[in-house]
Amino acid sequence: MLTKRKIQTTLFLAVAIIILINVLSSRYSFRIDLTEDQRYSLSDATKDILKNLDEPLTVTSYFSEDLPPDIEKVRQDFKDLLIEYSNRSNGNVVYEFINPNEDQEVEMKAQQAGISPIMINVRDKDQVKQQKAYLGALLQLGENKEPIPFIQPGAAMEYALSSGIKKLSAKEKPVVGFLQGHGEPSLDQLIQLRQQLNVMYEERTVTLTDSTNIPFEIKTLVVIAPTDSIVERDFIFLDEFLSRGGRLLLAINNVKGNFQNATGELVNTGFSKWLSKYGITIADNFLVDAKCSSVMVQQNQGMFRMNIPVSFPYLPIISKFNEHPITKGLEAVLFPFASSITVTQKDTSIKFTTLASSSDKSSLETLPLFFDIQKQWGSQDFGMSNIPVAVAVEGKIARNSYTKMVVFSDGDFAVNGEGQQAQQLQPDNVNLMTNAIDWLSDDTGLIELRTKGVTARPLDAQLEDSTKTLVKYANFLIPIGAIILFGFARFQYKKKIRNIIKSTDYV
C-alpha cells in the first residue's frame, strides 16, 4: 500500500536524480557527427600533423572570462579541442588558459603576443555595455611562435590550430616561385593566396633573363594571368624546368572581357601554343554557364537610377569537381571569363584528370564577341555541359622525368587585385589554387582541413520557385510534424490501453 512516506521518498529520489543528470549533462553531451565531411571530428590531416609532432607545443590561450554564453562556448570548445589534440599527440600538445582581463601586465603580454581584443556587447542589469574580450592563442614550438589573434568557432578552429602547428613544425619550407615580367599580378595582389601559402611555403618571385634560369630551389612554379607575349627563351626555360622534375601551375587567361567597350578579347601570350605540345589546348572561346555570378547594371526605375544585379553567364560559377586531392571539399569557384580546355592523350603513361568543369547548362562563345547585358538568356543558350576548365597532368611529361602540371583556363580566380580594385575572394577560389600548389609540391596535408567547414549550400538556381518554396518549408515543418505525429500516436495508444482497463470484462 502506498504510504505518504513512500511517496515522499520517491519524489525525493526523482528530484535528486534529475539534479544529478542535469549536472552531468552540463559537463558532457553525447553527439554523433552525421555531417558529410565529418566537420565535427578531427580530420586525418590534423591526426597526421599531431602524429608527426616530435617536440612539445605549448598553446597559451588568452580567453576572457564571464562572457555571454555563446562566446563562453567558444572557450569550452577550444578547450575540448586542445584536450583532443593533447591526447592525439601523446601529450606533446600542452596548454594553459589565461584571462587577460585580470591583470594589465598579462593583457599587455597578450597584445605583445599578437592577440587582438574584440569588443562585444554584454547585458548587465538590464543594460547593454561593451566589453573588451580576448579569444586568441599563442602557439610556441622550439624557439618559434605563431599567434592565432582571434579564434572562430566551428571547423575554422581546427584549421587555425592545425595550420599553426604545421607552420611551426615545418622544418624546411619548400620554395614556390611566382613568374613575373609578363604582366602577371604582383605578389601584393595575391593577398589571400599568400596568407594560406605562408603556412607551408616560402614565396619568391622569378624573373627570367638571358642569364637567369628558374632557380633550382624552386620546386613549384606558378604562372598566374600573364598578359604579354612570352618570348621563346622563357618557354625553353619552362621546358627545362619540367624536364628536371619541376612542377608547374598555369592559370592562363586566353581571353578577357573588356567592360569599357563591352567586348571579349583574345589574350595572346603564346602559352596556348606551348601547352599544345603537352596535349593540352586552351581554346580561344568564352565559357558561358547558367550557373553564374552577376554584374551590377544601372537602370532607370521611374525617377531613380538604381544598380540592379544582372546574371552574367561569362562569370561562371564552377561547382562540378572530379574526385581529386586538389578539389576535395570544394563547393563553388568563380571562374571569370574562362575558356574551354581540351586534352589530347599522346602517351598513355601520362595521366590527365579533369579537375573542374561547367554545369549541365553551359556553352561556348567564340570571338569576336560583344557582351549584351540586356540579353535574356534561355535554356537554348546553354546547349552544352561538362566543359573542362581545369586539368591536372602527371607522369613523364617532359623527357624522362616524372612531373606534374595543373592548368586552369582562367587566371583571375585567385587574384585579389590592388588599390581600389582589390576584392575579397570566396574562400574556395583561394582554396582551389592553394590545393593545386599543395598537390604539385607533394604536400596534401592541409587540403582536407582547408576545405573543411561550414559552407553555403544554396538551392540549385535552376529549380522552379515553387519547388524552392516547397523545399524551404519542408525543411523546418517535417521535423515538427514528426514530433506532433509521434505525440498523437502515443496518446492514441495510451487511450486504447485505458479503455481496455476500464472495460467491464477486463480482469
Next chain:
Amino acid sequence: MFNKNSNKFLWIFLAILIIAVTLIFTSESTKKERTFRNELVSIDTSKVSQISIYPKSLKGEEVRILKVDNIWKVNSDFGKQFTVPKIKVENLLNQLLLVKPQRVAARSKDKWKEYQIDSASTRIEIKEGSEKVLDLMIGKFAFQQPRSMSTFVKLASDIDIYEVEGFLDMIFNKTSNDFRDETIIKSERQKWNKLKFESANSDSSYELVKVNNSWFVNGIKTDSTKTENTLNSIERLTNSNFVNKEKAAFPKLTSKLTIEVENQNPITIFAYQDSINYIIESSMNIENYFDGKTFGNKIFFKKETLF
C-alpha cells in the same frame, strides 16, 4: 509508478549517478586550465638552511651559502667564511619563487645540450634542514618581446625543459665574492658631526667639523656646495674588489678617518698603503677588506678640495 520495486530501482540509479558524478569531478579536477607544471620552485623561504650554487663560470665548483645561527655565511675559495647580507639571500630566494614555467620547450634528453642544460648550465640546490627541496638547472637564455628575456630551465629530477621569464643567469651565475658584504660606509650624512682625518704625514691630518649646519676646517668655513658634494659621494660607499689577505700581511697603516655620527657609534675607515697595495678597512664591515686603488682617495679627500 509507485509500485514496490520502483524505489529500489531509483535508489540504485541514484547511487550509480552519485558514483559517476564523483568520478567525473575527480578526474575533471586534474584537467584544469593548465596541462603542464604551474610551478617549478616550491620552497618555504623561512625554512631554507642551505643554498648551493654551481655557477657555470666556476665550471661546477660549489658556492655554498649556509645559515649558521640565523646568519647567512658563504664559503670562499681560500677557506674562510663570510657573512652574507640578509637582503642578498632574500633577493635570491624571491627570484627563485618567481620562476614560473611559461611553456614546455623540450621533452627529450637529446635537447638538453641544445638548451645548455648540461655541464654548461648553472645549478642551484636548496635545502631545508637535510632535505633537498630544489635542484634546478639554468640553461641558455633567449630574447623575447621588446626589452624582455627568458631562460630555459630544468629540474634535475625531470626531463622536461621549461621556458621561464627573466635573465636568470645574471642572478645565479655568481661567485662567492658576489654574496659578500660590500659595505664600506652606509650612513646618513645629515647626522655626521665631525670627520677626523689622521695621516702618517701630519700635514694631511685635519678635522672637518659641523657647527650650526656649516662645515669648518681649522675654524675656516668651507665652500658649502663642494663640501656637500664631497660628503654625498661617500655617505653610501660599496665595493666588490675584496682583498683576501690576513691583516698581518697588510702594509703599514697610513691613514685613518673617523666619522662622528649623532647618537651612533663612530665609523672608522683605515687605509694601509705601500707602493703596491692600498687596502681599505671599515668598522662597518670588519670581515672584509677592500682594494682602495680606485676609491681610496675619494674617502681620504684633501682639505683643499673643500674650498
